[in-house]
Amino acid sequence: MKDANPTSPARDAGAKTQAPSPALLFDTINGYHQTAAIKAAVELDIFTALADSSATADAIARHAKASPRGVRILCDFLTLLGFLTKSGERYSLSPDSAVFLNRKSPAYAGGTLEFLLSGHLRGAFDLLTDAVRKGGTAQAQDGSVAPEHPMWISFARNMGPLMAPAAGGLAELIALDPVRPTKVLDIAAGHGAWGLAFAKKFPGAQVVALDWAPVLEVARENARAAGVQQRFSTIAGSAFDVELGGNYDVVLVPNFLHHFNTADCIRFLRRAHAALRSGGKAAIIEFVPNEDRTTPPGVAGFSLIMLATTPEGDAYTFAEYTDMLAKSGFSAPVQHSLPASMNVALVAAKS
Amino acid sequence: MKDANPTSPARDAGAKTQAPSPALLFDTINGYHQTAAIKAAVELDIFTALADSSATADAIARHAKASPRGVRILCDFLTLLGFLTKSGERYSLSPDSAVFLNRKSPAYAGGTLEFLLSGHLRGAFDLLTDAVRKGGTAQAQDGSVAPEHPMWISFARNMGPLMAPAAGGLAELIALDPVRPTKVLDIAAGHGAWGLAFAKKFPGAQVVALDWAPVLEVARENARAAGVQQRFSTIAGSAFDVELGGNYDVVLVPNFLHHFNTADCIRFLRRAHAALRSGGKAAIIEFVPNEDRTTPPGVAGFSLIMLATTPEGDAYTFAEYTDMLAKSGFSAPVQHSLPASMNVALVAAKS
Numbered sequence: 001m002k003d004a005n006p007t008s009p010a011r012d013a014g015a016k017t018q019a020p021s022p023a024l025l026f027d028t029i030n031g032y033h034q035t036a037a038i039k040a041a042v043e044l045d046i047f048t049a050l051a052d053s054s055a056t057a058d059a060i061a062r063h064a065k066a067s068p069r070g071v072r073i074l075c076d077f078l079t080l081l082g083f084l085t086k087s088g089e090r091y092s093l094s095p096d097s098a099v100f101l102n103r104k105s106p107a108y109a110g111g112t113l114e115f116l117l118s119g120h121l122r123g124a125f126d127l128l129t130d131a132v133r134k135g136g137t138a139q140a141q142d143g144s145v146a147p148e149h150p151m152w153i154s155f156a157r158n159m160g161p162l163m164a165p166a167a168g169g170l171a172e173l174i175a176l177d178p179v180r181p182t183k184v185l186d187i188a189a190g191h192g193a194w195g196l197a198f199a200k201k202f203p204g205a206q207v208v209a210l211d212w213a214p215v216l217e218v219a220r221e222n223a224r225a226a227g228v229q230q231r232f233s234t235i236a237g238s239a240f241d242v243e244l245g246g247n248y249d250v251v252l253v254p255n256f257l258h259h260f261n262t263a264d265c266i267r268f269l270r271r272a273h274a275a276l277r278s279g280g281k282a283a284i285i286e287f288v289p290n291e292d293r294t295t296p297p298g299v300a301g302f303s304l305i306m307l308a309t310t311p312e313g314d315a316y317t318f319a320e321y322t323d324m325l326a327k328s329g330f331s332a333p334v335q336h337s338l339p340a341s342m343n344v345a346l347v348a349a350k351s
Numbered sequence: 352m353k354d355a356n357p358t359s360p361a362r363d364a365g366a367k368t369q370a371p372s373p374a375l376l377f378d379t380i381n382g383y384h385q386t387a388a389i390k391a392a393v394e395l396d397i398f399t400a401l402a403d404s405s406a407t408a409d410a411i412a413r414h415a416k417a418s419p420r421g422v423r424i425l426c427d428f429l430t431l432l433g434f435l436t437k438s439g440e441r442y443s444l445s446p447d448s449a450v451f452l453n454r455k456s457p458a459y460a461g462g463t464l465e466f467l468l469s470g471h472l473r474g475a476f477d478l479l480t481d482a483v484r485k486g487g488t489a490q491a492q493d494g495s496v497a498p499e500h501p502m503w504i505s506f507a508r509n510m511g512p513l514m515a516p517a518a519g520g521l522a523e524l525i526a527l528d529p530v531r532p533t534k535v536l537d538i539a540a541g542h543g544a545w546g547l548a549f550a551k552k553f554p555g556a557q558v559v560a561l562d563w564a565p566v567l568e569v570a571r572e573n574a575r576a577a578g579v580q581q582r583f584s585t586i587a588g589s590a591f592d593v594e595l596g597g598n599y600d601v602v603l604v605p606n607f608l609h610h611f612n613t614a615d616c617i618r619f620l621r622r623a624h625a626a627l628r629s630g631g632k633a634a635i636i637e638f639v640p641n642e643d644r645t646t647p648p649g650v651a652g653f654s655l656i657m658l659a660t661t662p663e664g665d666a667y668t669f670a671e672y673t674d675m676l677a678k679s680g681f682s683a684p685v686q687h688s689l690p691a692s693m694n695v696a697l698v699a700a701k702s
Binding site: 026 | 370371372373374375376377378379380381382383384385386387388389390391394395415416417418419420421422424425427428430431432433434437446447450451452458460463464467468473476477479480482483484485486487513516643644645646648649651652654655656657658659665690691692693
């Protein structure tokens with residue numbers, strides 16, 4: 001490993017290309033540094049300081065009321081992660097940061113940190129070794145699927161804005177009659193964004209949101225803000241137990257099934273099937289990894305969250321959802337991508 | 352975003368290539384999931400289960416005394432991170448995992464988690480927003496550079512094996528007279544691996560290790576294990592204050608200077624200069640980012656650790672070290688890569 005050109009100050013790049021490297025190991029052990037860096041950047045509103053133009057660490061520090069040295073080191077880290085670009089001493093927003101991390105953007109997603117870094121989720125990962133031993137969450141009381149778990153209020157309050165583009169995209173995918181009265185059931189509605197996209201697009205659509213009672217307060221607020229409260233109603237309780245009503249044109253199932261085992265998914269899908277009118281559609285919005293379960297990374301990685309936080313949940317593949325839908329009386333699903341989302345929609349008709 | 356081919360079950364890959372995506376944001380917020388996953392894998396010894404051949408989740412689970420379902424989800428996650436490969440249902444070690452994560456490997460680095468995930472380091476990152484505001488660690492008592500900080504005992508106990516290949520590489524780079532008695536001073540020696548590599552290679556070398564007294568216990572154990580205790584002695588105390596002795600052929604400065612501001616680095620380097628014989632060499636082993644301070648990622652990212660854990664430390668560039676060395680009476684340094692390490696060595700002669 002001697003430097004072939006000992007008079008050169010340059011890094012002898014390439015010499016170690018095939019040599020063993022602990023770089024990935026350290027990056028991964030230090031994953032929590034990334035969490036801390038993005039949290040600090042959002043708390044100090046670094047990205048909004050760059051909303052209108054590039055800036056130096058000194059200028060950003062004035063906006064953030066922070067130390068220039070601290071901001072310089074943080075911004076270099078945000079640059080190497082890909083959130084910023086750096087030219088000379090000036091930092092600029094990446095295109096994705098301009099959309100999701102600038103507070104002036106309608107798709108600002110900084111609020112998601114409150115949910116994604118909640119004590120419940122962090123605590124679940126502190127117990128991950130035990131979860132692997134057990135094959136499901138090591139948290140008390142079934143983790144996130146415990147009845148009325150308070151984390152869903154934080155979910156509803158913080159994750160809605162991020163879902164809006166995808167929800168709008170889904171409403172474009174499913175054609176409801178614009179004149180005739182139609183009915184949409186939104187399961188585990190949370191913020192209500194999925195159902196509300198249908199209410200906004202289709203003036204004849206009645207939307208029924210189902211969730212735990214305290215969570216529905218958030219959905220109702222959002223319905224009022226969207227001006228569709230006259231066509232918005234709610235059902236409080238468990239999607240497995242409460243009366244769902246009937247004759248729906250669409251049942252939306254957004255990021256719900258991944259919390260359960262396949263038998264429970266089928267049990268729920270049969271209830272959804274019974275609640276649909278003939279020819280009605282189920283739209284399952286989900287993290288659907290490829291059949292190898294390891295790609296795409298952000299989607300396949302969702303499975304670990306289910307291991308950490310639920311007794312038996314998983315990120316199911318297209319083949320698995322196709323099988324569950326067939327066993328519940330549905331046609332084979334069609335998979336659609338959704339805007340600005342790692343979720344896809346699987347749309348299947350009541351057959 | 353409608354699916355152009357609604358009968359195809361395939362993901363319409365590529366459609367979102369240029370569209371905004373929150374994927375990087377979520378990956379980064381969820382960085383702590385990566386920390387938890389590698390910690391669980393090391394605690395359950397997943398990698399050693401694959402030391403001799405590929406295996407299914409069921410077989411790994413028997414070795415790990417864990418649930419097949421939990422192991423399958425964890426191994427899929429380790430695969431998407433790059434630690435494993437997956438073919439059908441069988442997982443295999445990546446080349447780097449075989450070197451660093453298999454307990455049967457002499458370069459096994461699983462012990463580094465105890466140091467890198469210590470309460471001290473995690474606590475420093477919990478206070479990162481405050482550190483950015485302040486421009487230095489928000490921990491009490493100057494963080495990791497407080498006198499006799501106990502974290503250095505964990506460092507010495509856990510980080511040594513990982514450094515052994517790089518230390519051996521450094522001893523190859525610096526030619527000491529194999530016959531004449533020579534003297535090597537190892538600053539902030541910790542585990543002692545850097546100095547011990549010289550003791551092992553050069554039978555005439557006397558090695559003097561400097562560190563806090565409780566840390567030197569670990570270095571002495573390692574000197575005994577290497578069978579060089581007759582040529583190994585210690586100096587307890589601060590490298591800025593204690594008597595260093597003189598007439599050294601080499602002063603090793605491994606991962607020490609990054610804890611301090613440049614004025615203190617120069618102050619130390621002048622002491623090292625005074626302790627060297629004429630023509631003797633300083634070898635600074637360090638994380639040295641490129642001049643842009645954002646590449647290579649693993650190296651440039653080290654700066655954030657110094658922000659979180661020290662009052663004024665940093666990952667200095669080659670130009671900055673060249674300047675500090677010039678101001679301390681040294682020649683311009685030559686930079687060498689080191690085996691299996693993100694560190695490089697900057698070697699400069701007393702001029």
